[in-house]
Amino acid sequence: MPYRNLKELGFRKPQLISTDKEINKKFVLSVPRESGVYVVMVQCDIKRLRGQSNILYIGRSRNLQRRMKYLLKYFYLQILLEAGEGIRPEMQ
Secondary structure: OOHHHHHHHOOOOOOOOOOOHHHHHHHHHHOOOOOEEEEEEEEEEEEOOOOEEEEEEEEEEOOHHHHHHHHHHHHHHHHHHHOOOOOOOOOO
C-alpha cells in the first residue's frame, strides 16, 4: 500500500528527515507526546510479495515525540557511520 492511501485514514502530510538538526528539532517538538501510529517511508517504491510500496515500516508508540527523537538519533548515527566519523563497534 503506498503512503498516499494512508492519507484517507487520517495520516497528515509526511515530514522528510533532514540533515539539518534544527529543522528536525522543530518537527520533533511539533509531534504530540501521546500514543499513536507512525509510518517510516522511503522516496522510491520497494518491491513486496504483492506489488510495491514506499512504506518501510509502520509502528506504534506510547509517546510519539520520544519515538521520533529516537529515530532521528539513529538517522544521524547512520550518517556519521557512512561518513566514517562515528564510532564503529569492534568486530569479534
